[in-house]
Amino acid sequence: xxxxxxxxxxxxxxRAILTLIAIQALTPNAMAExxxxxxxxxxxxxxxxxxxxxxxxxxxGREIYYHFNAQKMQEFDNWLAQFRRNWETQFNQLDEILSxxxxxxx
Amino acid sequence: MNNNxxxxxxxxxxxxxxxxxxxxxAGLPLVWDAFTxxxxxxxxxxxxxxxxxxxxxxxxxxxxxxxxMINPEGEERWALQEYTSITPKTNFKLFNCFADKDxxxxxxxSDWDHTFSEQNGKTKVHISVFNESLERMERLAEGFAKGxxxxxxxxxxxxxxxxxx
Numbered sequence: 001x002x003x004x005x006x007x008x009x010x011x012x013x014x015r016a017i018l019t020l021i022a023i024q025a026l027t028p029n030a031m032a033e034x035x036x037x038x039x040x041x042x043x044x045x046x047x048x049x050x051x052x053x054x055x056x057x058x059x060x061g062r063e064i065y066y067h068f069n070a071q072k073m074q075e076f077d078n079w080l081a082q083f084r085r086n087w088e089t090q091f092n093q094l095d096e097i098l099s100x101x102x103x104x105x106x
Numbered sequence: 107m108n109n110n111x112x113x114x115x116x117x118x119x120x121x122x123x124x125x126x127x128x129x130x131x132a133g134l135p136l137v138w139d140a141f142t143x144x145x146x147x148x149x150x151x152x153x154x155x156x157x158x159x160x161x162x163x164x165x166x167x168x169x170x171x172x173x174x175m176i177n178p179e180g181e182e183r184w185a186l187q188e189y190t191s192i193t194p195k196t197n198f199k200l201f202n203c204f205a206d207k208d209x210x211x212x213x214x215x216s217d218w219d220h221t222f223s224e225q226n227g228k229t230k231v232h233i234s235v236f237n238e239s240l241e242r243m244e245r246l247a248e249g250f251a252k253g254x255x256x257x258x259x260x261x262x263x264x265x266x267x268x269x270x271x
Contacts, residue, residue, distance in 0.1 A: 039213065080115075080117060083115065083124070085153075087113075087115060088113065088124060089153035090152065091128050091130075093150040093153075097140065097149050097150055097178075098131065098136060101136060102136070105141065
């Protein structure tokens with residue numbers, strides 16, 4: 001099954017990789033070095049991050065550099081703002097109903 | 107608008123849970139009814155301009171509510187809820203999933219937990235929503251919320267929050 005953005009972010013190492021890549025695109029080798037991990041372990045994290053589109057590979061000569069995909073993060077942020085607004089609207093509707101029921105009872 | 111009433115939405119990404127807190131200017135029995143009685147629910151449980159229509163609701167453990175969210179174009183999005191736990195005037199839990207118009211569930215769904223408490227004539231409702239895949243919920247919500255204005259938030263802010271975790 002394709003990993004989702006939340007599974008990707010739940011892991012502290014992947015969060016650290018994202019934070020680093022947000023500042024500067026890196027090759028898998030550079031990541032392995034910075035995190036003192038095997039190349040194999042780094043590849044696994046890259047795979048998860050890439051599959052949920054949080055990072056994008058870019059070929060530069062013989063090396064592959066991974067970039068942070070800010071747009072993907074923004075999509076989630078937008079969704080959450082919308083989710084919050086929907087609830088806000090619903091609860092404001094409920095406020096009016098509650099006050100009208102209270103008035104009727106008086 | 108009651109902007110002085112507490113309202114907060116937070117996400118715990120690692121726990122795949124959304125937390126919603128809202129305070130209401132009414133006593134607990136009335137707020138409890140508003141969340142658990144079909145005739146009141148249908149008046150508020152969809153954000154305008156959408157509306158909510160409950161086909162049937164059986165508020166007891168193991169009972170179900172089958173309802174639709176209807177957008178201004180008249181498109182219906184059906185969903186099923188099953189009540190998994192009820193402690194009267196205190197807490198109720200339900201399992202929610204989308205469904206087709208013939209009540210066939212589209213799994214997976216999400217687990218909802220509602221807790222009610224009253225203080226000084228105001229009632230606080232805590233809701234937590236656990237979703238096996240929040241991204242899936244995100245996609246479904248987006249599909250239905252099409253046409254709504256989207257608020258843009260600052261990416262830097264989001265990133266600062268992620269780093270604090």
